[in-house]
Amino acid sequence: MMKRLIPITVILIALLSSSDARSQSSSSARIRKPQMSDTIRANVYADNSFILYINGELVAVDSIAFVPHNVISVDILPSYPMTIAVMAKDNFDPKTGMEYANTNIGDGGFILKFTDGTVTCGDWKAKKISWGPIDRDTKSPRNESVEVPNNWYAVDFDDSEWGKAKEYAEEQVGPKQPYFDSDFKGAKFIWTDDIALDNVVLFRHVVKSPPDEKQRVDFRNLNNVIPENPPRGQGRQEGQRRNNGAKR
Numbered sequence: 250m251m252k253r254l255i256p257i258t259v260i261l262i263a264l265l266s267s268s269d270a271r272s273q274s275s276s277s278a279r280i281r282k283p284q285m286s287d288t289i290r291a292n293v294y295a296d297n298s299f300i301l302y303i304n305g306e307l308v309a310v311d312s313i314a315f316v317p318h319n320v321i322s323v324d325i326l327p328s329y330p331m332t333i334a335v336m337a338k339d340n341f342d343p344k345t346g347m348e349y350a351n352t353n354i355g356d357g358g359f360i361l362k363f364t365d366g367t368v369t370c371g372d373w374k375a376k377k378i379s380w381g382p383i384d385r386d387t388k389s390p391r392n393e394s395v396e397v398p399n400n401w402y403a404v405d406f407d408d409s410e411w412g413k414a415k416e417y418a419e420e421q422v423g424p425k426q427p428y429f430d431s432d433f434k435g436a437k438f439i440w441t442d443d444i445a446l447d448n449v450v451l452f453r454h455v456v457k458s459p460p461d462e463k464q465r466v467d468f469r470n471l472n473n474v475i476p477e478n479p480p481r482g483q484g485r486q487e488g489q490r491r492n493n494g495a496k497r
């Protein structure tokens with residue numbers, strides 16, 4: 250009797266240990282689902298408005314196009330290299346290039362900081378799309394534009410013909426209070442060459458690797474694999490437990 254039991258036990262142990270090894274190796278190959286702790290925070294301030302693309306995807310639109318001047322803060326899930334593309338607009342009449350019933354030449358300004366250390370600076374690529382009033386002529390003002398290039402926000406868009414952004418001092422842009430209430434330390438205000446006349450501008454920048462050098466998981470192919478289950482929302486479970494306890 251004992252002689253028969255021993256081989257079966259050995260086989261069982263062998264089977265169990267091999268299935269254990271399999272699950273371990275598969276779990277190490279599997280990617281987990283991202284959590285909010287994998288995201289970074291983007292702070293963006295534009296005089297007067299912007300739209301922001303990251304890696305070809307629209308991620309943020311200024312919720313207040315004109316005034317008051319606001320800071321948009323959004324959570325983004327980064328992957329590197331990270332292509333940032335921005336369309337920024339000054340407030341202007343598209344016919345005259347002026348504002349406030351053609352009584353004023355307004356000026357622009359754009360600044361951005363991510364919590365991975367990404368900041369705007371003069372290394373960013375820039376292209377003006379719309380500008381005026383031509384020759385600063387406020388008597389018979391007119392605005393000129395070129396077409397927005399197709400796929401200007403795409404990762405593989407060729408911006409090699411674009412110039413560099415120009416940095417502007419805080420005093421030149423004169424940002425309003427929401428700017429001072431957010432963290433833009435280390436970031437520079439940028440625009441194209443003429444912060445007053447250039448009314449619609451495009452920016453592009455590629456962040457090759459995280460500026461803070463933190464190791465991060467790349468979740469871009471998450472939908473092509475079977476990810477590990479994420480941890481359950483503990484807040485809700487604990488809340489339910491508390492509610493159940495209260496009922497009793």
Ligand SMILES: [Ca+2]
Pocket residue numbers: 339340341346354355356357381444445446447448
């Ligand atoms: Ca302007």
Ligand SMILES: [Ca+2]
Pocket residue numbers: 296297339340355356357
């Ligand atoms: Ca303005």
